[in-house]
Amino acid sequence: MSEPAAQPLLASASRAVQRLAELGDPLPADVAAQVSKLVPGSSPDVELRRELESLLRPFVLVEAEIDRSGMIVCTPGAAPPRLVQHGWRSFLMRVANPHRIETTLYPQAQGVFGIIDQRSHAARTALPDALTSVPRIAGSWLEVKLASPGDLSGLEAEYTVISLYSRDGGTRSGAVMFAVAAPDEPESLTRPPERLAMRRTMFEGRSYAASFEFDCRPSQEIRFDVREPDGSSCVATITVCDAQGRIYPSKAMRLAPDMFFHDHVYRATGEVIRLPEGHYQISARRGPEYRETRRDVEITSGTEAVAIALDRWVDPARRGYYSGDPHIHAGGCSHYNVPTEGVTPETMIRHVRGEGLWLGSVLTWGPCYYHQKQFFSGESISPPALLEHAQMQQAQGMTWTPRPTDRDHESMLRYDVEVSGFPSSHSGHAILLGLTDQDYPNITLLEDWPSWNLPIMRWARAQGALVGYAHCGLGLSVGTDELPNHLVPSFASIGSNEIIVDVPLGAADFQCGAEVAPAAELNIWYHLLNVGYRTLMLGETDYPCIYDEGPGVGRTYVRLPEAPHGPHALETWMAGLQNNASYFGDGRSHVFDLAVDGDVVREHAMDATGTVRVTATVAAWLPEQPPPPPEPGRSAYSAPVGWHLERARIGDTRDVLLEVLVNGVPVASREVAADGAEHAVAFDVPLERSSWIAMRILPSVHTQPVFVEIAGQPIRASRRSAQWLHDSVEALWESKSGFIRDGERAAAREAYDAARAAYRARHDECEVD
Amino acid sequence: MNHGEPAGCCAPVETTAPISVTVNPEARVNVARTRARLGPMSVGDWHTVDVTIVNDGYVTGPLAIEAEPVPGVELDLPVHQLTGEHRQDGMFRVRFGVPTAADITLTFRALGALGGLATHSTIHLLLRSDTRALA
Structure with missing residues (x-):
């Protein structure tokens, strides 16, 4: 040898x-x-x-x-x-x-x-x-x-x-x-x-x-004294990192509520993380309404606490806008499923509070379905953020006591259903918000639910639920950033596919996005609006399936006269979503109080064509300088492909482009400084026919439209939109009808034909291409 | 041995060469061992070690190879000219003066000055001449 x-x-x-x-x-x-x-x-x-x-x-x-x-x-x-x-x-x-x-x-x-x-x-x-x-x-x-x-x-x-x-x-x-x-x-x-x-x-x-x-x-318990700017206690995300870039607690040594797919952990004021002596960089944040705060901290044998002062740059709730994320999960994807079949509401509420969200819709879906559905109650809840599975926590050495905070009541959960991993999932993943009964009639097994979505949407709407589609852009990319575009997609994936059938039949209310390319997400929505439907669009996270970072990466803000609270908080929020001003996006930019001729209403009437005054208050925040190029192997933004205001930065400036849309087409724009201040904006916009108006900063924020009907005429703004929708219904049938059960296919064909007929009628009613 | 998935930037390179070099669009260089083995080399002869260069950035200009001297080992490290083509064949040569094993550290630099992706422009390579004399 x-x-x-x-x-x-x-x-x-x-x-x-x-x-x-x-x-x-x-x-x-x-x-x-x-x-x-x-x-x-x-x-x-x-x-x-x-x-x-x-x-x-x-x-x-x-x-x-x-x-x-x-x-x-x-x-x-x-x-x-x-x-x-x-x-x-x-x-x-x-x-x-x-x-x-x-x-x-x-x-x-x-x-x-x-x-x-x-x-x-x-x-x-x-x-x-x-x-x-x-x-x-x-x-x-x-x-x-x-x-x-x-x-x-x-x-x-x-x-x-x-x-x-x-x-x-x-x-x-x-x-x-x-x-x-x-x-x-x-x-x-x-x-x-x-x-x-x-x-x-x-x-x-x-x-x-x-x-x-x-x-x-032994290491020592370090107490985190996290404070809002007004001194109140709260839950925040805390990331502890040493000079070698190692994260504490080790990500491989985590048990809920600390997740191995996060760098951060969620801690309330007064709660602890065990740390050995050493030098750390500690950062804290509470969702996109806050700038990240960073501190270099030396932990010595005498260190007992670390003070964290959160840096809030915008407070939409003070302007009457309350955030919600309509799509988060407690099981499946990055959540661990074995041995606990996902996590409990006590963990989910900690994550929602730590991201400064008012409402989080925890959707039970295929993975862990039969376990997670026990948490459905038909009401909004705000449980204490206790540590789940006490014996496992003890075995893990998690012996600290969760602490209540001054802000706990501001965040609520609502358990509902995402029809994903169900027989109809090929038609798009339906989100059912505000159910009173989560079990489809006369069915006990998930496998026996309908094999297309329309019957489910009608059943849910009959309960008063608001229904729509998740991750709307998946499979709808057609290789262009043009908006609107008239290329018929393949409907090859799980975007908001069947929405084009359900909407004209009065059975779908919204689609959710703010996740992938805007052209893939918004095109179908713009076309529906152009032919007169009142479809809503929401920002969602699909946590932790599309985004792992936390709830509220994609989010929706709704204007309400007061904060949503109590068992019917979600219903209050949904009513506002349908009737009041709202916007969605990544939370890094905000468009408050979009108004036409000074009136912040969603439905606006005019006697004759003419010019309207479109106003809003816009706030956005970017660091003064663009971020340095990412380290190898790390992304610079919260998602490599996604909605993020940094992607809207104009060159090396701190400005972003705000656009005003009429019927999906930009008609005016201006650059807005993303300096955290509120900027009043105003545009004079001529209207030649009944139209919808919206504002956007892509890919960061988009308002719900304001509908302007002139001389009582409905919005029929684009013949080509009607044609696109008509043709897309047939493309959808080609792609998906094979997955519909034989016994349900005839009814589905009938519905698809009815949708096509509706679009043909609207096509003929449109004044212009 | 598959060293083909270097951290940070690059997919494994399919090649029969024992070393792959990937040049990214910013002319930053990633070098990795591949599954191809380096056998023992006879003493006194020049031996060619093939290098597959994958140029993801249409980068043109020199690709230099640098090494610290190791006693008993001569290295012939030619400067390659990146043509901008996606894939190029490269090489360097080794000659052992004595039967031994040597750990050589090679650093690849594109365009003269720019570094690599962290430390990924550097590779440590074990080369052997006929070492029976050491047994």
């Missing part, structure tokens, strides 16, 4: 020593200096190897050896196994590779993240083969990751760096284990390399792990 040549061994050791220093766990200066003095060629290789290994051996936590078959056996090294609770410690690992296998290392311990499963989209998630997950959570206290590249060069021995995170303080037994990828194994689409590597260790009885009695120095 050969020994490694000194030069590559020293090179590997030097990189590892440098990496330890970068991670804040440097070797003693004299040791590092002696290592740096070992120069290839200065002494025989055998002496250099001996000296190097003698110097580094006391700092090696894990000695690993790869055998001929590519299995890696780990044993404890000489480094004392000392960790710190809720912090990272880094060590050397020496890998002996006598068979010169070129491969990749994978660590095993993934913390609590290994216990939970966010991949299932089943309505009934399979129970794991254990009666309770509590012991498994208690045992998943250790996270191990490679802090150097995991590639092994094939040298007979090399050094790498590993970092260990302990959730717990005190003495704990733990094991550290690695697997290596089989060098020539073909790629598997269903099992990633690390799982293939780990699977190979299952087939032998031997132990591959190094076992330790870790001594974990």
